Amino acid sequence: MGSSCGRVCWKWGSPLRRLPGFSRLLSTAALAPQIxxxxxxxxxFYTAQHLLKHHRLARVDIYEKLPxxxxxxxxxxxxxxxxxxxxxxxxTQTAHSDRCAYYGNVTIGKDVMVxxxxxxxxxxxxxxxxxxxxxxxxxxxxxxxxxxxxxxxGWYNGLxxxxxxxxxxxxxxxxxxxQGNVALDVARVLLSPLDILRKTDITEGSLAAIACSKVxxxxxxxxxxxxxxxxxxxxxxxxxxxxxxxPLLDPAxxxxxxxxxxxxxxxxxxxxxxxxxxxxxKPGEKEAALWxxxxxxxxxxxxxxxLEVLPATDGKQAxxxxxxxxxxxxxxxxxxxxxxxEVEELECGLILSSIGYRSLPLDSSIPFDPKLGIIPNSxxxxxxxxxxxxxxxxxxxxxxxxxxxxxxxxxxAQSVLEDLQTGVLNLSNSKEGFKSVRSILHSxxxxxxxxxxxxxxxxAEVARxxxxxxxxxxxxxxxxxxxxxxH
Amino acid sequence: LNLILSMAQLALTSCNLFxxxxxxxxxxxxxxxxxxxxxxxxxxxxxxxxxxxxNLSIDGFGACExxxxxxxxxxxxxxxxxxxxxxxxxxxxDMLDLAYGLTDTSRLGCQVCVKKAMDGLTVxxxxxxxxxxRELEVGKQSx
Numbered sequence: 197m198g199s200s201c202g203r204v205c206w207k208w209g210s211p212l213r214r215l216p217g218f219s220r221l222l223s224t225a226a227l228a229p230q231i232x233x234x235x236x237x238x239x240x241f242y243t244a245q246h247l248l249k250h251h252r253l254a255r256v257d258i259y260e261k262l263p264x265x266x267x268x269x270x271x272x273x274x275x276x277x278x279x280x281x282x283x284x285x286x287x288t289q290t291a292h293s294d295r296c297a298y299y300g301n302v303t304i305g306k307d308v309m310v311x312x313x314x315x316x317x318x319x320x321x322x323x324x325x326x327x328x329x330x331x332x333x334x335x336x337x338x339x340x341x342x343x344x345x346x347x348x349x350g351w352y353n354g355l356x357x358x359x360x361x362x363x364x365x366x367x368x369x370x371x372x373x374x375q376g377n378v379a380l381d382v383a384r385v386l387l388s389p390l391d392i393l394r395k396t397d398i399t400e401g402s403l404a405a406i407a408c409s410k411v412x413x414x415x416x417x418x419x420x421x422x423x424x425x426x427x428x429x430x431x432x433x434x435x436x437x438x439x440x441x442x443p444l445l446d447p448a449x450x451x452x453x454x455x456x457x458x459x460x461x462x463x464x465x466x467x468x469x470x471x472x473x474x475x476x477x478k479p480g481e482k483e484a485a486l487w488x489x490x491x492x493x494x495x496x497x498x499x500x501x502x503l504e505v506l507p508a509t510d511g512k513q514a515x516x517x518x519x520x521x522x523x524x525x526x527x528x529x530x531x532x533x534x535x536x537x538e539v540e541e542l543e544c545g546l547i548l549s550s551i552g553y554r555s556l557p558l559d560s561s562i563p564f565d566p567k568l569g570i571i572p573n574s575x576x577x578x579x580x581x582x583x584x585x586x587x588x589x590x591x592x593x594x595x596x597x598x599x600x601x602x603x604x605x606x607x608x609a610q611s612v613l614e615d616l617q618t619g620v621l622n623l624s625n626s627k628e629g630f631k632s633v634r635s636i637l638h639s640x641x642x643x644x645x646x647x648x649x650x651x652x653x654x655x656a657e658v659a660r661x662x663x664x665x666x667x668x669x670x671x672x673x674x675x676x677x678x679x680x681x682x683h
Numbered sequence: 684l685n686l687i688l689s690m691a692q693l694a695l696t697s698c699n700l701f702x703x704x705x706x707x708x709x710x711x712x713x714x715x716x717x718x719x720x721x722x723x724x725x726x727x728x729x730x731x732x733x734x735x736x737x738n739l740s741i742d743g744f745g746a747c748e749x750x751x752x753x754x755x756x757x758x759x760x761x762x763x764x765x766x767x768x769x770x771x772x773x774x775x776x777d778m779l780d781l782a783y784g785l786t787d788t789s790r791l792g793c794q795v796c797v798k799k800a801m802d803g804l805t806v807x808x809x810x811x812x813x814x815x816x817r818e819l820e821v822g823k824q825s826x
Binding site: 280282 | 752
C-alpha cells in the first residue's frame with residue numbers, strides 16, 4: 197500500500213517513465229521521507245527541527261504521551277529560570293511548519309507499538325528521555341519523608357504523575373543527596389522567599405504547601421569532594437546570593453585547594469574559586485548584612501556516602517540519615533570515594549535523593565542496556581535495528597543541559613539524513629505516516645491532541661496565571677486538559 | 684511571533700540600537716561547514732541580533748534568546764579583535780564556561796555589540812564536539 201501519489205506512480209509508471217521530467221516530478225513527490233519522533237522534549241524537537249531544515253521534503257510527526265509538549269523544558273527547568281524556557285519559542289516555530297505535526301496523548305508502547313510505527317514511517321527516532329530515577333539501594337529508602345528529587349521537581353512543576361506527592365515539609369532540616377544542578381534547584385525552591393516563588397509558574401498546590409513549610413536548613417551531601425561537584429557556577433552563584441539565606445560552608449573542606457586548582461581548566465577553576473571565596477573569605481558589607489538577617493541556611497557536606505535512612509520511633513517516618521565518611525582515591529573527574537570506616541549521622545525529616553535520572557525500556561522490541569540505562573547505538577543509529585534511531589538522554593545518558601541535547605539531536609538527525617542520502621533508508625518503499633497510525637489509534641479509542649489543541653490549553657494556563665500574577669497557572673490533571681479541548 | 688517580541692525585549696537590555704543607515708558594518712560568519720555567511724549589521728546590534736535579523740542559517744544559534752541562559756551563541760574571534768572587545772562580565776563567563784570547544788578568544792555573540800571599527804570582522808562558529816565527548820559521557824554512566 198502506498199500514498200495516493202505512490203499508487204498513481206505504480207499504475208502509470210511504465211508509460212510516464214518515458215517522459216523523464218514528469219516521472220521525476222511524480223517520483224520526487226513520492227520520495228518524501230516520513231519520519232516519526234517519539235518524545236516532544238528538547239531532543240525530539242531539535243531532532244525534528246534539524247531534519248526539516250536540512251531536507252526539503254521530509255515530513256516529521258512528533259508523538260508525546262502527555263497531552264502537552266516540551267518535556268523537561270516544561271517539567272524539569274526550575275520555575276524561577278524562565279529564560280531557559282525560551283527554547284519553547286523555537287520549538288513552537290518547528291511545530292508550525294507545514295511538514296511537521298504534533299500528536300499528544302499517544303503512548304508509544306501501549307497505544308501504538310514501535311513495530312507499527314516502523315511500518316508507517318521510513319525512520320523512527322526515539323527521544324523519550326529519562327522518566328525514572330536511580331535508587332539509593334539503602335535501608336529506609338522507602339520511609340515517609342524520603343523522595344526522589346525527580347518526583348519533587350515533577351511535583352512543583354506540575355507533572356501529572358507527581359501531583360499527589362504531598363511531600364512532608366514539617367521538619368527543620370532537609371538533606372539532599374547529590375551535588376548537581378537538580379540538587380541546587382530543589383534546595384533553592386525549598387528556601388526561596390515566597391514573594392519570588394509566587395510570581396513564577398510554580399503550581400498553585402505546591403506553592404501553598406511550601407508556604408506552610410517548616411524547612412529552614414538544607415544540606416547538599418556528596419560522596420566526593422569540592423572538586424567533583426556536578427553543579428555549575430551560575431546556579432551556585434544564585435544560591436550564594438539567595439535572599440533571606442546564608443551559606444554554611446566549612447573552610448576546612450577547602451584547605452589547600454587554591455594551589456591544586458592553579459592550572460586546571462577555567463570552568464572548574466572558577467567554580468572552585470567561588471566556593472573557596474564563599475567559605476574562607478570574610479563577606480563584603482552587603483553580603484554580611486544579608487547573611488546576618490538570614491532566617492534560612494544551606495550548606496555543602498563532602499565525602500559522605502549514605503548508608504541508611506534512620507526511622508523515627510513509629511518506624512514509618514525518616515528521622516535522620518547515617519552516612520559513611522569517605523576518602524578520595526585518585527583526583528579530578530575520576531576520583532573515587534572509598535569508605536574510611538568512620539560513620540556519621542545527620543538529623544533530618546526530609547530526604548531528597550538527587551543522584552540521577554534514569555531511562556526505562558519503552559517496548560520489548562527495542563534494544564536497551566539496563567546497566568547504562570541507554571539504547572545501544574552508534575551515532576544515534578540503534579544497534580541491530582535499521583530504521584530506528586535515538587537522540588537525547590535515552591541515547592547518551594541523563595546528564596547535560598539543553599545545548600548538550602541540542603548538539604546530540606543534530607548529530608542523530610545527521611545520521612538519518614546520511615542514511616536517506618545513501619539509500620540505507622529505502623524511500624522507494626513508500627510509507628503512509630500518520631495516515632495508518634490514525635486508524636490504529638482510532639480502532640483503540642485513542643484521541644491524539646494536536647498542536648493547536650495544545651495552544652488552547654496554553655492560552656487557558658496563561659489566562660489563569662494572569663489572574664494570579666504568574667506567567668501561567670499549569671493544569672496538572674490530564675483529564676482537565678482533555679476536557680478543555682473537548683476530547 | 685513570540686520570537687520577534689522576545690528579540691525586541693532583549694534589544695532593550697543588551698545594546699543600544701542606532702538608527703542611522705550610515706552606521707552599517709559588514710560581518711562575516713564562518714559556519715560549521717566552512718561556508719562564509721556575510722551580513723550587514725547596524726552599529727550597536729549584538730552579533731546574536733545580526734544572526735537573527737539577517738536570518739543566517741546557523742543551526743541552533745541563540746536558544747535562550749540573549750538572556751545569558753545558554754551558550755549556543757558561542758563565537759570565536761581573531762586574537763587582535765578579541766583584545767579590543769568590551770570587558771567580559773562574570774555572568775557571561777559563567778555561561779561561556781559551559782560552551783563546547785571553548786578557546787582563548789571565545790565570546791558569547793549576544794554580549795558582543797557591533798562597532799564601526801569592526802567593519803569586515805570575521806568570526807568563527809565553533810564546530811560542536813561530537814564523538815569524544817559522547818563516549819566520555821556514556822562511560823561515566825556505568826558508575
